[in-house]
Amino acid sequence: MMIRCWGARGSISVSGKEYLKYGGDTTCIEVVSDSGDLIIIDAGTGIRALGNKLSLEKTRKIHLLLTHAHWDHLSGFPFFKPIYKKESEIKVYGPQTTQDSVRHILSKAMSAPYFPVELSDVSANITFHGMGNKDYNIGSVRITTIPLSHPNQGAGYRLEENGKSFVFLTDNELTHHHPTGCDYADYVNFAKGANLLFHDSEYTREDYKHTKGWGHSVYLDVLDLAMEAGVDALGLFHHNQDRFDDEVDRIEEDCRRIVAKKGSAMKVFAVATGMVIKL
Ligand SMILES: [Zn+2]
Numbered sequence: 598m599m600i601r602c603w604g605a606r607g608s609i610s611v612s613g614k615e616y617l618k619y620g621g622d623t624t625c626i627e628v629v630s631d632s633g634d635l636i637i638i639d640a641g642t643g644i645r646a647l648g649n650k651l652s653l654e655k656t657r658k659i660h661l662l663l664t665h666a667h668w669d670h671l672s673g674f675p676f677f678k679p680i681y682k683k684e685s686e687i688k689v690y691g692p693q694t695t696q697d698s699v700r701h702i703l704s705k706a707m708s709a710p711y712f713p714v715e716l717s718d719v720s721a722n723i724t725f726h727g728m729g730n731k732d733y734n735i736g737s738v739r740i741t742t743i744p745l746s747h748p749n750q751g752a753g754y755r756l757e758e759n760g761k762s763f764v765f766l767t768d769n770e771l772t773h774h775h776p777t778g779c780d781y782a783d784y785v786n787f788a789k790g791a792n793l794l795f796h797d798s799e800y801t802r803e804d805y806k807h808t809k810g811w812g813h814s815v816y817l818d819v820l821d822l823a824m825e826a827g828v829d830a831l832g833l834f835h836h837n838q839d840r841f842d843d844e845v846d847r848i849e850e851d852c853r854r855i856v857a858k859k860g861s862a863m864k865v866f867a868v869a870t871g872m873v874i875k876l
């Protein structure tokens with residue numbers, strides 16, 4: 598499968614010369630399976646540019662997986678051009694545990710007085726699939742989910758195809774158990790042996806002194822989890838909105854230093870918008 602990042606920023610989109618390397622758009626990941634199915638994870642502001650590309654390609658069938666309903670994961674949806682085309686067939690999947698049905702969540706994102714177009718007025722054929730924490734298939738991709746440890750809940754995803762696996766866990770606090778979240782050991786199991794793991798790595802230890810309980814992880818804890826799970830590569834994700842490129846670089850360097858010191862062969866990198874990885 599091919600994985601492309603269209604947004605790796607956390608909480609709110611940002612712009613400016615300090616953010617050029619890792620990008621300012623919020624969560625959106627494009628996955629194209631070996632069999633050609635298009636799976637998009639989250640509709641943060643990054644989905645706008647992806648939608649522009651898809652419009653040119655005339656892509657019709659789109660599977661959209663939502664992790665949860667926080668604004669930074671939904672706010673690009675009204676600007677996703679395929680929803681305004683009647684030829685588009687969009688299946689939206691989400692965890693019902695996000696306190697509401699999947700349709701209702703998107704309806705709220707597109708309703709007066711917050712947005713001038715109602716979800717019911719868009720032309721695309723959109724269907725909604727509240728999957729809870731069930732496993733399911735999209736073409737030849739097996740999808741498994743795990744509840745996130747995050748305020749207002751959500752789902753993490755594991756995508757497997759032809760013996761390759763990509764695990765996506767954002768907005769997940771590893772060292773604080775939110776209601777309905779899981780334990781650290783459960784996340785280790787979920788990520789076990791993955792070829793690629795993207796995990797929320799928003800905070801430094803220093804940040805965490807005043808951000809505990811906010812639903813995000815310290816990158817050092819994520820590094821431990823990834824090594825324990827034996828993943829081949831770790832992508833640090835959900836960069837804090839106030840973290841400039843040079844600071845993200847330093848976090849990446851620190852991770853690489855620790856990995857080398859521990860004699861691990863795991864690759865570590867900070868996920869940047871535009872990055873493409875083939876598994
Ligand atoms: Zn977020």
Ligand SMILES: [Zn+2]
Nearest residue numbers: 665667747768
């Ligand atoms: Zn969130």
